[in-house]
Amino acid sequence: MNSLKDLRRVVNHASLGRFRFYVQLFSFVLLIYGGYLAINVGNQLPTFACLYSDLHGGACYLLGFQHQMATPWSQLFGGRGLAILIGLATFVAFFVVFNKAWCGFICPLGTLQDWLSSLRRKLNIRAAGYSEPVFQRLSKIKYVLLALLILIPMAIGNSFFGLPKLGHDWGVPFCMICPGRTILPLFTGDFSQLAIDFSSLAKLTLTALGLAITGLLIIGSLFKPRFFCLFCPMSALHYIFSRTGLLRLTKNGAKCTRCGNCFRACDMGIRAIADDLESKNIVKDDCMMCGKCIEVCPEDGCLQAKVLSLPVYESTAEGFFKRMNRKNNG
Amino acid sequence: MDDELKRRLLKTTRLHLAMEGEETLQRLREFSERPAAMEYFYTLFHQLANGAGPAAMAGERKIIATMCMQVPQELILAVGAHPLRLCSGANAYDQVGAEFMPAKSCPVIRATLGMLRVNQSLWGDTMAGIVVPTTCDQKKKACEELGDMGYPVYSLEMPAGKESDLARYYWQESVKQFAVDLEKMVGRRLTAAGLRQAIAKVGRAAALFRQLHGLRGNRPPIILGSDLFLVYNAYFFDDIERWSRAVEVLVAELEQRRQNGVRVTNRRAPRLLFTGSPPIFPNFKVPVLVEQSGGIIVVDESCSSTRLLSDSVAYDQASLNDMVPAVADRYLKPCTCPCLTPNQDRLRKLVAMADEFAVDGVVYQAFAGCLPYELERRQVNETLSERGIPMLYVETDYSPEDSGQLSTRVEAFIESIKARKRKQARQQS
Structure with a gap:
């Protein structure tokens, strides 16, 4: 009994920040370079490990999720519907273990932003923040993004209100604007995601927006810690299941x-x-x-x-x- | 002739001050089982009562005198000056202040201004400035009085509340401006390294304070509340490192006591929470009365005691642009001074203290003329009575005249708690 108490004391005296740094480093290496060691922990991870990065050791749920959302409604109650549910269940099963600590400890994009914050500290730049009303307003954006990344694919597979279906170039719209897609492959020497795709208007819009957001993330998180996370639709999706963590x-x-x-x-x-x-x-x-x-x-x-x-x-x-x-x- | 009068006034005031101080110390010494480590504090206050000037504490450093507890100590220490809190508890000085202050003003302000009026020659060049935060109305007006006396006064603007973003921003900017002006007052630059060191010094004192705070709640009690008021009062003017060393010794001794089962009072003594207007040496009238009558002050909530060091600075980045606002936050966000509105945090704190220290009752001291504390009486009373905690409200001042009447009330209060406890014990068995 006493030894448990002592252990607790030691843990509570420790610096969680240092522990977090090493966990983040480990997760970053695992998720970006895991492929080298033939490790792959699955494609339903509740974090931004990117499928566009070739050597990924696990991948983000959102890509598959957006694909699945393009399923025509008529097929939803068959085997494809079951596949969607299994995917979601796998996602939740991963999520439940660490709850939102996926963001703070594992997300490679989050880790990257934390490293940029360390750089900011070294440069002696003051951290920026939002006033409360601005924060409240901005913090709703992630729900809009989450809704869009469900609705846009749905409009590919189905017709809303008799409107024509969207073209397949609108597929995985969030991935196209996600800075994870552009930045994470860079760590394996793959610069191809930095290109702007001129093949169609949809692709042009999305990839250009993606690059702009990438630039914003890098500059933004140099001044505001975890700049991107406030807008992250994954974080919005997490919150739906957060009480089960x-x-x-x-x-x-x-x-x-x-x-x-x-x-x-x-x-x-x-x-x-x-x-x-x-x-x-x-x-x-x-x-x-x-x-x-x-x-x-x-x-x-x-x-x-x-x-x-x-x-x-x-x-x-x-x-x-x-x-x-x-x-x-x- | 005027000079002659002043000299005589100074002489009699000093004499009264010495008598008053010695009497309080004498009363504290009469309690049994005083910790040996308290001797440092008794000696300190003995010297103070017998005319030791502030320069004795400051050494070679310049003095930045302060009122209230919202002046950021860390900044003053960081520029190498000695922070010295002026708020006085001396009846002798109160008599001087009464000559030129309204009869209904608060004795803390009256005594402090009286002290500064009569001791003007004492300070000389060592005092670089008096910093007064704009807390209550009387402190605000004290700025003007002191300015007219010729003191270098700095009024540190403080918001009237702390809840809004606006208040926090206002206070942070006010403290930043103070940091800039402080550099000019003392003639030294504020550096990140200096501020970090100062935060460390205050942090060490706060860590020791927490240990002391934890130990005083021990059952049975191992130290008197009156003794602790003396310890916290010493923090007003003592060198912070010397104070920390003395407290470290006291903490070690109390830890020993806890293990050996030494106690200062009997096990059934009513455990009390003391709150309200600050007990400042030598005016320990009420706390001493309470403990002479068989109660024990196991915890307190006032700006001359626990409020001083309950909270600590935490910064993210060791640069001035993060540390200065962090220091500012420490003095506003957790503050429970009744000059703030709303002040729900004080009620919450009192309830939390009552729970943690398992108190049987609360003693609420309000100085006649200290309106904010008088006005908060109703809220505190209601909050406590909802929880079935009895409260004794005492309106008093620095004069010894009400001692007889006070002791009757205090004794009756403590007897009623004892009777209640006996009844509860009977019901349980």
């Missing part, structure tokens, strides 16, 4: 002093982490479960990362001062 982030509002350390630390800029005193489950739609809020919270047991109901990492005063001391002297 085994990994949880909880808050005990009674212990919160509203000092705002957590909000300051939050790369996503989620104000509710500091101001919400009611919710026990504090995983908001933009949360990536990086755990930075837990690290900077000086109140014992106020913020906790739990697997089911077992706390695995929690805020403690002792841990807070240990970490700040390392930071102040390091």
Whole structure:
């Protein structure tokens, strides 16, 4: 019993940030170069591991999902419908294990943005943020993108309101504008995704938009941490299933002093982490479960990362001062 | 003639101050089982009461004097100056202040201004400025009084609330401006390395404070609340590193006590939460009375004690553009000063403290003339009575005249809690 207590103490004193750095590095290598070792963990991952990158060790669910959404409705109740459900179930099964920590710990595009943030720190540039009203407005964009990446493929396979069906050049529209498609293959020396496709108006629009978004991501995340994540439709899709996650982030509002350390630390800029005193489950739609809020919270047991109901990492005063001391002297 | 009068006033004030200070220390010494590590603090206050000037604490450094607790200490330490909180608890100075301040003003302001009026010669060149945050109305007006006395006053603008983005932004900008002006006042640049070091110093003090805070809640109690008020009061003016060392020794001794089962009072003594207007040395009238009457203050919530070090700075990036706003946030976001509106956080904090420290009752001190605390009485009373926690509301000031009447009320309150506990114990058995 005592040894469990000691173990907990050691864990709570540790720097989650460093642990996260190595997990991110490992995941990045696995998902981008896994193919070299003939590793492939599947194509239903709830994260941006890109199928366009040849040596990928696992791939994003959204590509297949968009393909499936183009299924004509008449075929939905046959074998193809079952395939869609199996795909979704696989996605959810992967997702449930780590919940939104897929974003904070595994997503290669997220990792890349974190590396750009480290560069920003080295260059001594101040991090930018949004004011609350702007944040609220921008944070809805991801739902629009999610709706579009379902509706556009549907309009390929089906006719809406008697309108003509969309051409197949509109297929996988989100992948076409996703900066993961353009950037991640670069790490295996593949520059072909940087091209603009002039073969049709649809492809021209989407690939040009894709390149513009890529540029925005690189510049944006140099100033605003995790710039792209606020708009990510994967994060919106996650949020639908977030309550089923085994990994949880909880808050005990009674212990919160509203000092705002957590909000300051939050790369996503989620104000509710500091101001919400009611919710026990504090995983908001933009949360990536990086755990930075837990690290900077000086109140014992106020913020906790739990697997089911077992706390695995929690805020403690002792841990807070240990970490700040390392930071102040390091 | 005027000079002669001033000299005589200074002489009698000093004499009164020494008597007052010694009396408070004497009362604290009369309690049994005082920790040996408290001797450092008794000596410190003995020296202070007997005329040790602020320069003795500051050494060679320039002094940046402050009022209230919202002036960012980290910034002052970072430019190599000595932060010194002026707020006075001396009746002797209150008498001086009463000569030129309204009768209904708050004794903290009256005594502080009285002290600065009578001791003007004491400061000399060491004092680079007095920083007063715009908290309550009386502190705001104190800025003008001090300016007229010829002191270099800096009024640090603070918002009236803390909930909105606007308030946070306003305060951050205000603190940034203060950092720039502070450089001019002290004549030294604020650097990222200096600020990081200063944050580390205050962080160490805060870490020790937390340990002390945890230990004081021990059952049975191992240290008196009155003694702890002295420890926290010393943080007003003592060198922060020296203070930290002294507290470290005290923490070690208390840890020893906890293991050995040494206690300062009997197990059934009512455990009390002290809140309201700040007890500042030598005015420990109410806390000392409470503990003489058999209660024990196991936790407190005031700007002269736990509020000083409860919160800590966390920054992301060790650069000035991230650290200065981080420091600013520490002084506004978790602040529970009643000058803020709304101030729900104070109620929440009191409830959380009452739960964590398993208190039997609350003592609420309000200085006559301290309207914000007088006005919050109703909210606090209602919140506590919903939870069945009794509260004693005491309106008082720095004069010893109400001691007799106060002790009757305090004793009655403590007796009623004891009776209640006995009744509960009988019902349980």
